[in-house]
Amino acid sequence: MRALIVEDEILASEELNYLIQEHSQIEVVDRLEDGLDVLKFLQEQEVDVIFLDINIPSLDGMMLAHHIGKFATKPYIVFTTAYKEHAAEAFELEAFDYILKPYDEKRIAAMLHKLELAFKRDHAPVEQHVEDGPAPTADGSAAHGELVRERDMNSHTDRRINLLRNDNIIVTDTADIYYAEAQEKVTKVYTKNGEFTMPVSISDFHSRLPQDTFFRCHRSYVVNLSQIREIVPWFNNTYLLRLRDLEAEVPVSRGKVKEFRQLMRI
Numbered sequence: 641m642r643a644l645i646v647e648d649e650i651l652a653s654e655e656l657n658y659l660i661q662e663h664s665q666i667e668v669v670d671r672l673e674d675g676l677d678v679l680k681f682l683q684e685q686e687v688d689v690i691f692l693d694i695n696i697p698s699l700d701g702m703m704l705a706h707h708i709g710k711f712a713t714k715p716y717i718v719f720t721t722a723y724k725e726h727a728a729e730a731f732e733l734e735a736f737d738y739i740l741k742p743y744d745e746k747r748i749a750a751m752l753h754k755l756e757l758a759f760k761r762d763h764a765p766v767e768q769h770v771e772d773g774p775a776p777t778a779d780g781s782a783a784h785g786e787l788v789r790e791r792d793m794n795s796h797t798d799r800r801i802n803l804l805r806n807d808n809i810i811v812t813d814t815a816d817i818y819y820a821e822a823q824e825k826v827t828k829v830y831t832k833n834g835e836f837t838m839p840v841s842i843s844d845f846h847s848r849l850p851q852d853t854f855f856r857c858h859r860s861y862v863v864n865l866s867q868i869r870e871i872v873p874w875f876n877n878t879y880l881l882r883l884r885d886l887e888a889e890v891p892v893s894r895g896k897v898k899e900f901r902q903l904m905r906i
Contacts, residue, residue: 641667641688646704647720648673648696652785655743656691656720663745664752672866675699679707688759689716689736694726702726705733716755727807728839734802738809754811758800803829803836810866813854818867818883819838820845820858821889830886856882857900858893865903 647653653671660666669687672678676698678690690708694701705717716736716871718725720743730738736758737751801817803810816832822842829836829845837844846854846862857863863881870882872889879892879900892900900906 641756641844642713643668643669643689643691644678644687645671645691646673646675646678646696646701647671647691647693649693652693652720652741652743656748657747658888659743660691660752663749664756666752666756673697675701675704678704682708682711686713687715689718689755691718691720694719694721694723702729702733705730705735708760709733716758718751718755724807727804727809729805731802731809731839735809736802736811739809740807756809799850803831804838805834805836814849815864817849817854817864818886819864819888820862830888832885855896855903857896858891861890863890868904871904871906 641664643660645653645656645660645668647656648874653673657668657671660668663703666689669685670681672681674697679699692701692705696704699707701719701721703841705719708714708717715824718737718739719730719735720739720741722741724740727738736755739747739751799814801812801814803812810833812831812833818830820830820838820842821828825839825841827838827840827842827845829838842856842860842862844854849862853865854862855865863883867883869884872880874880874891876894878894878897881892883889883890
């Protein structure tokens with residue numbers, strides 16, 4: 641992996657560079673201090689990850705991340721900052737992680753390990769190049785298995801989502817999410833690794849999840865269909881859903897019953 645450190649404090653830049661070398665195989669190709677210099681650099685070179693301070697000259701880290709988010713090929717962004725209050729905005733920008741200063745070596749090491757695993761998974765070779773196309777069947781159509789493999793490889797990023805906890809961004813496999821519940825202006829997310837509170841509406845949160853797995857079963861609930869262990873008939877021909885490993889019950893509203901039955905083949 642190729643990395644760029646964007647940090648205007650020399651000591652912080654040197655410390656982060658040392659920790660990256662000590663705890664990963666990531667190559668730091670350059671260290672810059674100015675936001676505009678970063679944009680010029682990225683016009684000529686590609687990197688896989690940017691360790692980005694927020695309070696930098698010319699163009700602050702958040703604005704810079706907005707620009708980078710428009711690139712055709714987007715590097716991972718790890719924010720490095722002394723300010724907690726930008727965590728929610730970092731989540732909106734789909735940052736890989738949000739690291740607070742002063743640096744904690746164990747925290748940095750864990751983030752780097754997670755980053756290398758994500759890079760390896762996201763860049764796993766496909767079995768057949770897309771430009772070659774899947775082998776046709778007797779009727780001239782592409783083989784179903786090849787199409788599924790291509791679809792899965794092309795949509796691998798949809799299987800991960802960033803969740804917020806204590807100002808940290810936790811990259812989570814969507815398969816580990818049981819359900820989400822709307823609570824006023826935030827969304828509570830229940831996973832195998834505990835609860836998270838997201839500063840977005842449940843509609844917005846649902847739009848970030850794989851649509852073939854997550855169902856909006858109620859105006860206030862989104863459920864992971866693969867985590868349902870029991871479907872319990874309830875009043876007015878609706879259902880309560882009991883999920884694996886949890887005692888909570890998720891309702892299916894009357895307006896969603898027909899679609900739910902079709903999905904579950906009831």
